[in-house]
Amino acid sequence: MSTAASLMVEADNLTFTYLDSQTVFQEFNWQVAEGQAWSILGPSGCGKSTLLYLLAGLRQPTSGQVRVRGEPIGRPRPRTGLILQDFGLLPWATVFQNASLGLRIRGFYGPDGTHAPRDEEDLQIQQRVSFWLDRLGLAGQAGSYPSQVSGGQRQRVAIARTLALSPDLLLMDEPLAALDAPTREGLQDLILDLRREHGLTTILVTHSIEEAALMGQHVMVLGDLPNRDPVVLSEPAAASAAFRGSHGYTDRVKQLRLTLEAAG
């Protein structure tokens, strides 16, 4: 049981069937240790987003169980961060208001919200959000609306909003798919840096072989439904910006391409 303490995510005999009786996962078992970086790779419709939503507590398994730090997941867990491809920001709220949304939601429910002095609580949100906006290079955009900033900046806001809540597990569903190549690379590096700085466990869903190869020490390849026993390819040198462009990276991309073709 000594390993159980360091497990971040466990899927135990997980089965998930959609209402249209499409079974996406069947008796699926999976373990993610604390601090690991995972990529989940597969074509559209392979169930990779569904898996992420199950981990996030936004969907419930048909049978079996998903546990995060040993706790069964029945609803979104406060310390799990989720970043989606797009549409995650409130269009009517400024960058600052969006980045502080998670904290404001905590204040909305928190029992001390009615007792603690209002300005003291504001100060804390102000500090934490300002720190993350600074760290992500968004300090100058704090008063802008999402429609006024670039796609890359919008995704940075989504990251700031999630990290302001001090997560230990970061789930990402195609977070960079809509961005142009230089912006995407910049954000990949940023996510890898943040992962190291804050000891985050990351699980990134992507349909891009290159992104999966770079971002995950472990890449799970999903393919034909139902997913039961997916292929996992591991490469400890991955999940660092230096890995991009190395021989190991090129080999891995080739290997993943072959695996993906075999799985699909």
Place this chain on the structure above:
Amino acid sequence: MKRRNVLLAAAVLLVLWQVLALIVRLPVLPDPVRVGQTLLTELGRSLGIHFAFSLWRVLASMLLSIVLAVPAGLVLGQSERLNRILSPFVYLLFPVPKVVLVPVVLLFLGVGDLPKIFIIFIILFFQILVLVRDQAAGLRPELIHSVRSLGAGRRALFRFVYLPASLPAILTALRQSIGTAVAVLYVAELFATSYGLGYYIYLHGSTLLDYPKMYAGVVAMSALGLGLYFATDWLHRRLCPWQFVS
């Protein structure tokens, strides 16, 4: 729209009115200067009171419809099941011309302000309900998911997502229905009251045949509608600044 252009358009309309009055030369079409003078003197007398009554009735019905239609629209918009059951009713009732119900409403609610407020309320109610519902239902599931992942339950979703998302819909619905509301107000004030601009216009136009006063009432009623329209516009800019950024 520039304020200067609006003023210019107003000036052009006044000139056209003047020209028309000069051509027609009949008591039923007094010129704008005469009407303006009457308006100023009458405002100090009874017209001001009639205006206040009309304003109160239309404001009360607007408030009432917002208070009742917004929550109902939000609930329908975020519950597919409820919407499936109730939307056929809304679909059938929405296009019914509510103004024809004035005599019926008067029969049931009697004299006083209540039936007048009620009939305007019921028109605004459906407008706001439908727009708010569609706005709430049209929110992207990705947005809802990501806000839920931040810890939001149903109450926080209402507070942080559904309510702010429906603000533009509320203001649009109000703006679109101000013309109808004032028209219905006129009809409602023809019955069982001796206060309000509708009563004032009808009294001077059809009973006393005092045309300058009748036109003063018409101008006052138009100003009521315009004022509400401008106020809604102003609120829209104040409350939804993100819709006005470039």
